[in-house]
Amino acid sequence: MSSIPVQIPAYIDANAKAFVDRLARAVAIPSISGDVNNRKDVFAMADFLEGELVKLGVSVKRAKLGKQVLDGVELELPDAILGTLGSDKAKKTILLYGHFDVQPALKSDGWDTEPFVLTEDPATGRLIGRGSSDDKGPVLGWLNAIEAYQKSNVEIPVNIKFCFEGMEESGSEGLDELIEAEAKAGGYFHGVDAVCISDNYWLNTRTPALTYGLRGISYYKITIAGPARDLHSGVFGRTVHEPMTDLITLMSKLVTPSGDILVPGVEDLVAPLTEQEKARYVSLDYSVSDVEHSAGAKVALSDDKATVLMGRMRYPSLSLHGIEGAFSAPGAKTVIPAKVSGKFSIRLVPDQTPALVDPLVIAYLKSEFAKLNTKNTLSIENLHGGKPWVADPDHWNYEAAKRATKAVYGRAPDLTREGGSIPVTLTFAESLGVNVLLLPMGRGDDGAHSTNEKLDKSNFLQGSKLLGTYLWEVAKS
Amino acid sequence: MSSIPVQIPAYIDANAKAFVDRLARAVAIPSISGDVNNRKDVFAMADFLEGELVKLGVSVKRAKLGKQVLDGVELELPDAILGTLGSDKAKKTILLYGHFDVQPALKSDGWDTEPFVLTEDPATGRLIGRGSSDDKGPVLGWLNAIEAYQKSNVEIPVNIKFCFEGMEESGSEGLDELIEAEAKAGGYFHGVDAVCISDNYWLNTRTPALTYGLRGISYYKITIAGPARDLHSGVFGRTVHEPMTDLITLMSKLVTPSGDILVPGVEDLVAPLTEQEKARYVSLDYSVSDVEHSAGAKVALSDDKATVLMGRMRYPSLSLHGIEGAFSAPGAKTVIPAKVSGKFSIRLVPDQTPALVDPLVIAYLKSEFAKLNTKNTLSIENLHGGKPWVADPDHWNYEAAKRATKAVYGRAPDLTREGGSIPVTLTFAESLGVNVLLLPMGRGDDGAHSTNEKLDKSNFLQGSKLLGTYLWEVAKS
Numbered sequence: 001m002s003s004i005p006v007q008i009p010a011y012i013d014a015n016a017k018a019f020v021d022r023l024a025r026a027v028a029i030p031s032i033s034g035d036v037n038n039r040k041d042v043f044a045m046a047d048f049l050e051g052e053l054v055k056l057g058v059s060v061k062r063a064k065l066g067k068q069v070l071d072g073v074e075l076e077l078p079d080a081i082l083g084t085l086g087s088d089k090a091k092k093t094i095l096l097y098g099h100f101d102v103q104p105a106l107k108s109d110g111w112d113t114e115p116f117v118l119t120e121d122p123a124t125g126r127l128i129g130r131g132s133s134d135d136k137g138p139v140l141g142w143l144n145a146i147e148a149y150q151k152s153n154v155e156i157p158v159n160i161k162f163c164f165e166g167m168e169e170s171g172s173e174g175l176d177e178l179i180e181a182e183a184k185a186g187g188y189f190h191g192v193d194a195v196c197i198s199d200n201y202w203l204n205t206r207t208p209a210l211t212y213g214l215r216g217i218s219y220y221k222i223t224i225a226g227p228a229r230d231l232h233s234g235v236f237g238r239t240v241h242e243p244m245t246d247l248i249t250l251m252s253k254l255v256t257p258s259g260d261i262l263v264p265g266v267e268d269l270v271a272p273l274t275e276q277e278k279a280r281y282v283s284l285d286y287s288v289s290d291v292e293h294s295a296g297a298k299v300a301l302s303d304d305k306a307t308v309l310m311g312r313m314r315y316p317s318l319s320l321h322g323i324e325g326a327f328s329a330p331g332a333k334t335v336i337p338a339k340v341s342g343k344f345s346i347r348l349v350p351d352q353t354p355a356l357v358d359p360l361v362i363a364y365l366k367s368e369f370a371k372l373n374t375k376n377t378l379s380i381e382n383l384h385g386g387k388p389w390v391a392d393p394d395h396w397n398y399e400a401a402k403r404a405t406k407a408v409y410g411r412a413p414d415l416t417r418e419g420g421s422i423p424v425t426l427t428f429a430e431s432l433g434v435n436v437l438l439l440p441m442g443r444g445d446d447g448a449h450s451t452n453e454k455l456d457k458s459n460f461l462q463g464s465k466l467l468g469t470y471l472w473e474v475a476k477s
Numbered sequence: 478m479s480s481i482p483v484q485i486p487a488y489i490d491a492n493a494k495a496f497v498d499r500l501a502r503a504v505a506i507p508s509i510s511g512d513v514n515n516r517k518d519v520f521a522m523a524d525f526l527e528g529e530l531v532k533l534g535v536s537v538k539r540a541k542l543g544k545q546v547l548d549g550v551e552l553e554l555p556d557a558i559l560g561t562l563g564s565d566k567a568k569k570t571i572l573l574y575g576h577f578d579v580q581p582a583l584k585s586d587g588w589d590t591e592p593f594v595l596t597e598d599p600a601t602g603r604l605i606g607r608g609s610s611d612d613k614g615p616v617l618g619w620l621n622a623i624e625a626y627q628k629s630n631v632e633i634p635v636n637i638k639f640c641f642e643g644m645e646e647s648g649s650e651g652l653d654e655l656i657e658a659e660a661k662a663g664g665y666f667h668g669v670d671a672v673c674i675s676d677n678y679w680l681n682t683r684t685p686a687l688t689y690g691l692r693g694i695s696y697y698k699i700t701i702a703g704p705a706r707d708l709h710s711g712v713f714g715r716t717v718h719e720p721m722t723d724l725i726t727l728m729s730k731l732v733t734p735s736g737d738i739l740v741p742g743v744e745d746l747v748a749p750l751t752e753q754e755k756a757r758y759v760s761l762d763y764s765v766s767d768v769e770h771s772a773g774a775k776v777a778l779s780d781d782k783a784t785v786l787m788g789r790m791r792y793p794s795l796s797l798h799g800i801e802g803a804f805s806a807p808g809a810k811t812v813i814p815a816k817v818s819g820k821f822s823i824r825l826v827p828d829q830t831p832a833l834v835d836p837l838v839i840a841y842l843k844s845e846f847a848k849l850n851t852k853n854t855l856s857i858e859n860l861h862g863g864k865p866w867v868a869d870p871d872h873w874n875y876e877a878a879k880r881a882t883k884a885v886y887g888r889a890p891d892l893t894r895e896g897g898s899i900p901v902t903l904t905f906a907e908s909l910g911v912n913v914l915l916l917p918m919g920r921g922d923d924g925a926h927s928t929n930e931k932l933d934k935s936n937f938l939q940g941s942k943l944l945g946t947y948l949w950e951v952a953k954s
Binding site: 318334 | 813
């Protein structure tokens, strides 16, 4: 079969400056979805994106998502931008998802440059600015690719549906309901053949990646209460059951310092490891020292690369996040806190789900608490949960992305799973019943939610070619 | 031997209004030693007190204590007010200690009345205001008693030395050095025969008490550090050694939910319980339900009164206060904290001292930490420490106070030990080598550091008689 016509990647190289300028215009709009004062900017960013899509001939539909209350203020949720380009029944239809809102950023947080001024570092080729990599770069990457097809007079070989949202950094409020409604017969997304999301990162700074799995999560808050008010340890020490002693004892029963989860049955739910899957981790372009470089210290749980990578990608983890209600300030306070809440979460992998894991956790906590023989009380809350997601990495959607990666980067991509969650992935997979591909543009060191977020210019341009080539290859599948 | 002349207590009853008015004038001066903005008020309170002492013929010496830095501001420490009344070599010399500074208080903290306006509740007879009970009431109680002697034309049967400080609520800065210096030959306090401190509380609301013991303390901060920065649990969960897991495991090895200290050797240092001492706890006017009433819930460690009281008074306790550096806010944050510090303290009793206990704690923590097999690091700090103090409750100083209590209240006092610390007690005992008596004026529910601090009017008046009668009785010993 034919390769993508060379004029398409050539157009992207030739128009690099215009594309970077457009990214700079997008970054200049501080579309922070989590800040009441920036809600107008999220709407402005939706307008900007709609305008760019319309220029490309995309038929745009703005979807209202209702209202929310943020910091005590009732706000209109940002519209989702839906779009259609092409409706040829002979072609596949691919749904592209991205988001146009960003995390907060202030120069005073520690940025070296103004966060909402896209700044190119000539020494490194980095395009530095809030949203450059997460996710305005990838969203505009799709537009770059489509423009390259059109200006090169090459017919786009697939129909495209767009779903761009403005609330991803604030829990994607309202989006699940929209996707589920539009996935039904007669809905906007009904009949799509596959989904592609460009909103994550390479494993490292060297090797392109396709991502086929995400861990789920179950987040718990366990509260132990007793005295009616905080007590003085001089007066009450060794006269009453202290909630902190009970809580620390209980939390110590959850996970070992080497990471093993002690809640009976939880590890048993993990799908067995096959030789074929194990081989994928062994082959990834990653090392234990990469992990330790990211963490900033030599604290990896193992010296074996596959073990460390599987700990992140295919095994569950239990992390103790902290305690609410205890003394947490600097200094020395002799308080017996009256009511303390421990926070911990379990990252879930197939075949674990919150529905299967939660009862095991609750039963175990109750049983261990009973052993304490305390007069204090225990309550357990589940603060949020989400199922893990794994796709078939040999599906034609992935095979197309592998060929596209090979064509643009001259090498096979790493096939990765991520330890975190992108909940919309699961919503697309379950609502539409089709394969979902995560096709990242940026590198592992982009610092998506940190200071000095960046997208390497080469990733922006090669990534735009990658997205365009993926559209070419997926049509051939 | 003769009893105190009846005109002395009669004078106190007859002048109740004037004494309450004087207390109101003292309370009106917001002498908060911990607030930079109130330092001038602490000095104003020193002036007020000096003026009242001079009216009684006391020879006053103001002792400069140097400077401190508070909230970044260099401040003059409040002068200590030293005083002498009488120098008859045929009489005993008693040193009286009190303090004229107070804890902070704002009406918005939850006070029902203005905290610096002494307000008498006619229904209960409570005198409500900051410092009413801690410690302006008792300090003025001494002045009331002396005035009663003088206006009744009765010679005070002892020489008196005064030591009133203005930094007690802020660590008594500078005072230890002053006491140690003035205790030496030729010093202001040299040659005193006994000390009496009125700055604590009855065990309950019914029975007067003498206090002959205080627990010491050793306060620890244990820090576990690993990653260079906080990590995301999705990305790093089960790839690195998590400091919180190590810390919670370590903290769980310190104390059981029933209060037993697990650090080997620490409990072994406790002086054996004699039958005679046990009998004192059994006889105290206190019940398990009193403890549970104070704590606001049925959470006592035992149903046996003596066990609960001994837990507070004569056994050590280990309390886990909290964790610095972990997630302590409301909500659900999926952080792996990079560096976390656990805070805990041990209340010490004879024959424990920080010097004996600290090495046991440090060795145990290091040994338990080694068992974790973690790549994170442990550091241990001792934030502060103080020895326990116990006096002989059958000493003539105590016998005098017992007779005085019987004379004023018609009953024997509870002989108590307290679970907290009043460090100056130990300084007096060790520097002067004499018996120290704690002779409380207020009740167990006065709420010294809380909102709505109060002193019952009857405790103020009967307490003034008690202090006067103590001076009478101690002369006879």
